Amino acid sequence: MTSSYDPCRANYPHSTSSRARSAVEAPANDTGSDKVVDPALVRFDIGHSEYEALIEADTAFWALARKDRSEELLRDPAFLTKVAESGSLFSAEMKHLRFGLVPSAVYFNPTERCNLDCTYCYIPGQMRRHGSHMSRERLVEALETLLEFFHEKMPKQDKPQLIFHGSEPMLNRANLFEVIDEFRDDYIFGIQTNGTLLDAEALEFITSRGISLGLSLDGPTPEITDRTRHTFSGHGIHERVVEALEKLRGYKNYSVIATVTTENLDHLNGIVELFHSLEVPTCMLNQVRCTLVGGDRVRPDDQLFFSAYQSALERTYELYQESGRKLVVANFANVILGVVAPTARRLMCDISPCGGGRCFFAVSAEGDLFPCSEFIGLKTFSGGNLFSGGLGSCFETEAFRSVTGRMIEEISECGSCPIRHFCGAPCPAEAHERNGGLNMRGAFCDFYKEQVRYVMRLIADGRENDFLWDGWDQEMPTVFELTMD
Ligand code: SF4
């Protein structure tokens, strides 16, 4: 009996895990084996004319097999031996990714206020309208306390990331800029902003210091953007954000989030065209989070969302072919990485437990500690207060443990889902608020399945690198970078 398989389609030699999942061809000869199909390998239809996936869900091992040969392959001792051999390595890798990481980043809200009233915001309106700013003294105290904590947790050579987040951090700009300069040697700073307050002076400050910047824009035209993103008095903001993006042309350390809702679903191609024309290096097409009722109201249907999303991704591919310049859609690229090299993933929503409360956490403008910004506004998920000595103990509180202990295996339907480690059933906040509990699925299950099928099709056709950052496999190790809406 002879058997061979040809690891010909994909090779990721620089992956930290050497997680070289390959498109495999079953042997042309009869294997002659009666071996029982490995029960852990599940056949997964990826909607490709020639290939289907064989997935071992627990270890996140996968292979692409020719459909007409997969039965034979599943009886091929050489293949099954390979799966078994890689199992312990992949298992250890998933275990580390899911349970072995330490906190290395914080989302920090320096103010409760925002100048906008976006339809889907997860921060209560009263807080955004009338809330308080954190004083400079409080900011300094907070950053010192956080630094001490990170020094205890992280390897000495690594700097923690601190992302000023919203509400709208630029409303507390003077204090923010002062502490950024004061702590410039201690943190890698980022600012997530709605982009409406970025005047020339602010942009000069940010770009001259290489600060990572995230902006938001939901449409290709004012008419579309302003449906979901506008001031409290209903005024549009599209032009102001585009103006800031014009000025950022050439800066490499920024990204733009478009939140996908029913209001812009039909305009995703136009959005990526606008971003590409503005030379935006990285964007996200994030599904709206349905944690609060405002988001749920504009939640798109899964299938319609996937269809528009795939079309926009293919449009970025065309633009790349035409111009030689990529517009990476980071949330999609992250799912590709989750499949081909899980430890290279840069965002931590698509894994269970998610990154909230274990890789990073959030601090409100009052100093309250939450597993993730998505929980700000849900008081029961507060794990204490930074200014009352709560930082050391918040990770042990029920509020945090309930999120960090959320196991995909214990979620009905997800427990038997072959792609559970490429999806993670995000988001726990959404699951809790809209679906009845942390141990429920989040939103967009069908969307996730389609997205993973699409990733696998791209791999089968050898196209996945066209959607990834150039040199992504040389920048290892990466656990995650932070950009959220
Ligand atoms: S949410 Fe859906 S796609 Fe994701 S792991 Fe659960 S069943 Fe699978």
Ligand code: SF4
């Ligand atoms: S899944 Fe939700 S709670 Fe977890 S990191 Fe993502 S946004 Fe935060």
